[in-house]
Amino acid sequence: MFNHDQNLWIHQAQLLEENGILRPYNIGIKAGKITTITTEDDRHEYTHILDANGWILLPGVIDPQVHFREPGLEHKEDLSTASHACARGGVTSFLEMPNTRPLTTNQATLDDKLQRAAQKSLVNYGFFIGATRDNLAAINQVSPTCGIKVFMGAMHGDLLIDDAEYLERIFATGDRLIAVHAENQQRIHQRRAQLADRYHLPEIHSEIQDEQAALQATALAVHLAIKYQRRLHILHLSTALEVEFLRQHKRPWITAEVTPQHLLLHRSAYHQLGALAQMNPPLRTPHDNQVLWQGLKEGIIDFMATDHAPHTLAEKARPYPESPSGMPGVETLLPVMLTQAKAGQCTLNQVVNWLSTNVAAAYGIANKGKIAPGYDADLVLVDWEHYHPVRREDLQTKCGWSPFEGWELTGWPQVTIVGGQIVYNQGQFNEQARGKALQFLADTIYTNPT
DSSP: OOOSSSOEEEEEEEEEOTTSOEEEEEEEEETTEEEEEESSOOGGGOSOEEEOTTOEEEEOEEEEEEOOOTTTOTTTOOHHHHHHHHHHTTEEEEEEOSOSSSOOOSHHHHHHHHHHHHHHOSSEEEEOEEOOTTOHHHHTTOSSOSOEEEEOSSOOGGGBOOOHHHHHHHHHSOOSOEEEEOOOHHHHHHHHHHTGGGTTOGGGHHHHTOHHHHHHHHHHHHHHHHHHTOOEEEOSOOOHHHHHHHHHHOOTTEEEEEOHHHHHOOTTHHHHHGGGGOOSSOOOOHHHHHHHHHHHHHTSSOEEOOOBOOOOHHHHTSOTTSSOOOBOOTTTHHHHHHHHHHTTSSOHHHHHIIIIIHHHHHHTBTTOSSOSTTSBOOEEEEEEEEEEEOOGGGOOSTTOOOTTTTOEEEEEEEEEEETTEEEEETTEEOTTOOOOBOOBOTTOOOOOOO
16 A cells, blocks of 8 residues: 555556646656656556545645644644645645744754654654744754744744834845735734623624734735745735735735635635634624735736644633634645635646746745646645535544545545655555655745636
8 A cells, every 4th residue: 555665667657738628647756756758558667556536636736824833832742743734635735834832033043853753753844943033043044944034923932023123134144935924913912902892793704803913014024025025925814905906016035825714704604613613813894804815816926825723722712812723734735725716616737836837936945836747746636526525533633623524525635645655545555655845946946826
């Protein structure tokens, strides 16, 4: 069932061509890299044969925003359970955020995470470094890292940078990518005071952290990125107002992402899910959903992420505002989006760009995000013919729930391959497999192909 030598022949997989047509091909993999894509049967050169059963072969998903909770919060998730969830969801690489305990804010804490991942993760990994008010030198020197994470709002403690003057110092110093959680903390405080009489209802969360809080922070970050020509990435865009702002002000060195929950869920979800629908930034309106879809298709939004941020059901059951914000997502991202493609909301090529190709290009991750000779064999075979529901008992994430529970989805991963090794095969995991630390190319120029 599993291969351990990174030498693999994938027989008769449906491969997506640039024109959107699916055609059967054979793919040869040696030493963890794609060596050949052919209609010929050259399987005799390979030690392990995988019959693709007519499933569709896609580049492995790269999830560029997750919170895997280790170290310090392992009761919610850890790198082992999270990477199993990734493997089941076709996610072959992830970029993880710094709000663990201790915070990832210097070389020592980054090295600790890299060591933990090397020991536990079935899939490839990279980590952000978190900006505080006293580590300006460190965030520009630590390595390897995919970028600097700045919490402009919806955070407390050392990672909150709600001071415009210090934020400008971060943009003015160094040249590595800055990824921002764009919410105006002062605005959030004001709204909390204004809505104090209803401060016990989960749905008030979307009114407290309102559209203006998001727009104001995004506008400030874009202003600073333009002023200093600093590479900026806006995390989990959530509002129509931000899309329209970026339509006017976006520059080639500015990128943005959206989550599936912000595309597909809106405020009505609170009535069904309660605090399970609570996240930062919060759910918006159907109009926001529509404009976010439009922005994604137009290339104003460059790619997708899950913002996988698990909490236990017991924690989520606390009365608002004690209930924590966040929801899991790595297991459902690919089938959710392939179900949207099946329904005609988008194309398969768009899904590949949004979940793989554009992410690799934007973060300068070499040899990933495409199926081509010379590229790393990070791949996923999906069944796009059958539908299965999201069920708690199937989930690998330690928190054990999903906001999409009960949704009938297609495109579930059947086989996930990382570096030429099968790590997941129809419900079974290769516990001996380990991913590798991602490397990030400097001075990468990103162009959205949309």
